[in-house]
Amino acid sequence: MEMESSSPGSQLKPPVELEQQETKDKAGRKRGGWVTLPFIAGSMIGLGLAINGTTSNLLLYLLKEYNVESIQAAQIANIVRGSLNLVPVAGAVVSDSYFGCFPVVLAGTAINVLAFVLFTLTAALPSLRPAHCAPPPAACQHATGGQLAVLYAAVCLLAIGTGGTRFNVATLGADQFSSPRAQDVFFNWYFVFLYGSFIVGDTAIVYLQDGVSWVLGFSVCLAATVVSLVMLLLGARYYRMPAPKGSPYTDLARVVVAAVRKARVDVAGGRQVQYYVGDGAAAADPGSDGAPSKRLRFLNRAAMITANDDSSTDAPARGHGSSGWRLCTVQQVEDLKSLLGVLPLWSSGIFVSLSIGLMIGMMILQALVMDRSLGPRFQIPAGSMTVCALAAFIAVTPVFDRAVFPLWRRATGAVPTPLQRVGLGHVVNIAGVVAAALVERRRLGVVRAHNGANEPNGWVTPMSVLWLLVPLGVVGVGEALHFPGNMAFYYQEFPKTLRSTATAMAPLLVALGFYLSTAFVDVVRRVTKWLPENINQGRLDNVYWAVAVGATANFGYFLVCVSLYKSRVK
Incomplete structure (x- = not known):
């Protein structure tokens, strides 16, 4: 029913125990293998912390510096996140058809440097932002067309640069190895480094931007992208660079x-x-x-x-x-x-991404009206809340490889295939949405107990924001199963000429998830009263319950697709 994965135990060995799989160029220099990992990882970390830190905090940047209303800011932030995951598909097409991975990644990194130059300027020059104003945003001066043009230009450059880098880097790394076993291990390491950089972005970068200075935060992002560009260039002599063979x-x-x-x-x-x-x-x-x-x-x-x-x-x-x-x-x-055979299975991941996109946007808004204090002087930045999902991803990945998968192998005789991991990820994701509904139900109970629904928008619920770590952590565990599983599955099942497209299929799911979550919120606001501007007066828990029901039905669709799928890997 499922495709065959790499040989049993392939995911259990660290990179140093795997074959080097190096080739030599015309000058006799060795290319490929694990020697390339430090350069690829260094480049990836610099880009990841800068891009994710900025996108995670974009909602607050719009609220505090551009006087945008909360739900509208959440919608804009979701559209931007979707774009950052959609453009990599175009980057993959260009890579597969014309230039190959390395030139596209190099160009994308340089464009990201320009994007953060613009972001830094928007924060440093008062003329590029509307006048500062205390809430509510509705009574504040809005940004002019010129000010928004500069901000959106920075966002567009960021999207274009990310399109050339984020998942073409995954293909560049996988191209350094010949066996599915080494490629599968690389993808695990790829997501560990990527999500590790996201954690730094969601904590250190978000804190610098929101808690210290937006200028300083964006300047650090600019420096990180420059370092990323340097690391990528330093490793050029070691990379294997398969030439594209036409479109x-x-x-x-x-x-x-x-x-x-x-x-x-x-x-x-x-x-x-x-x-x-x-x-x-x-x-x-x-x-x-x-x-x-x-x-x-x-x-x-x-x-x-x-x-x-x-x-x-x-x-x-x-x-x-x-x-x-x-x-x-x-x-x-x-x-x-x-x-064509992969497309039905691929489509089953759209709803999973929708649920994650919805939770990320809504939980930042929840965090803004919850007690975020840790001690007498420190408050958790609302934009940093999603770091829990990233931390859970990194924490459970070695647990899966060293404990869960070996037990699975003893019970079944083989490690779980990519499709089996994706299926488990569906189940865990449903549990995360249910946990989100239960936490919000409890929060609204506290609101009612304190008559908080009659308080003005922004009234802080006397309930710790740490409650949100539970659903976010569960969702992170689900991502550790289905995201690497999806990428390994596409990479192995797609034709060799479409390897960059294969690694872009996963971010395309994320993009569609963010776009559809935005459309879903619009529909909910039109036909129900669950999502008013003041979420203390709404029923966000009902939104989560509706998503949980849809995710359960979607899991049934996934099982049907798996039962009908025939792998091309023999």
């Missing part, structure tokens, strides 16, 4: 066109059908080596040799000449099938 998306389009052009070809009559495998060779159906699979049989027509194709079987079918749009190779057909 793989053109090949996929050729398969569709060729299959449609042959839609009316009669394959009955008992004659043996021949399929083109390349280099003038053909395979017979059924059962011969090299013949296409039986799934999505209509697409097999693209590789079927007809009378009009007989004279062109000696021509390359990979994009040269007119035959490429009428006759494709079996491999091209199977590449498209593998891509």
Whole structure:
């Protein structure tokens, strides 16, 4: 039912115990292997803490410095987060089709440097912000078009730079290894370093920006991106850089066109059908080596040799000449099938991302009206609350690798496959949403007990913000299962020519989740009274319960998709 993972125990060994898998360039220098990890990790950490620290605090930046109303600020912040995870898809297309990973990552890092130059200027120059005003924001002066243009320019540059870096870095790292075993371990380390940088961003950067100075906070982000650029360049001599072989998306389009052009070809009559495998060779159906699979049989027509194709079987079918749009190779057909076969499973992750996006936005608003004090002088920044999910991710990853997965192996004879980990992540995510609903129900009970619903917006509930750590921690455990599992699954199942696209499929889920959570909140506000501007007067717990019901139904859909899926990995 599930795809085969790497060999048993592959996830249990540290990187130093895995094969180095190095290659040599023309000058005899070794390239690839674990020697590249410090440079890739250093670059990743610098970008991660700067980008995530800024996006986590963007809601507060809009509230405090641009006088935006709370729900509107949460919606804008969610759209920005979605964009930062959507643009990597375009970065993956450019990488796979034209330039390869390293040049795209290098350009993206440089663009991020420019983005933080602009962010620093918005904080340093009073003319780029509206006049400071105490709440409520509705009575304050709003930003001018020019001021918003500079801010949104910084956000756009940040999105473009992140599109070139965040998940192309994952592909660049995985390209340094040849075996699925080493690649799987790399993805685990990739997320540990990435989420570790997120923790620093959500704590140190958020504190500097909100608690000390926005200018200082953005300046530190700028310095971190410069260091990231330097680390990336220092490791260039060690990287393996597979050259792109032209746009793989053109090949996929050729398969569709060729299959449609042959839609009316009669394959009955008992004659043996021949399929083109390349280099003038053909395979017979059924059962011969090299013949296409039986799934999505209509697409097999693209590789079927007809009378009009007989004279062109000696021509390359990979994009040269007119035959490429009428006759494709079996491999091209199977590449498209593998891509289409993954899509139902991929779509089952959208609702998981929706629930996470909703919780992140709403819990920052919850934190703003809860007791955030730790001791007499320190308050937890509201934008730092999501760090609990990141910390849980990092904390449980070695526990899974060293304790849970070995027990799983003893019980079943194999470590859990990527799809099994994704399924467990669905279940844990549902538990996290339920926990969020229960915590909010308790908070609203405290509000009613103190007659807080009649207090003005911003009244602080006498309930510790630490209660939010429970649902966020559970969600982080779920992410430790389904996010690396998804990325390993896509990387192994996608055609080799689409490896950057494979690693961008996971952030595309996150992007859709943030966008859909924004749309979901809009719908809830239109048809219910659960989300007023003053959440102390609302029923956010009902929103969480509705999401929990939807996530449960979505898990059933995931199980159906898994039962129907046939892996391309043998």
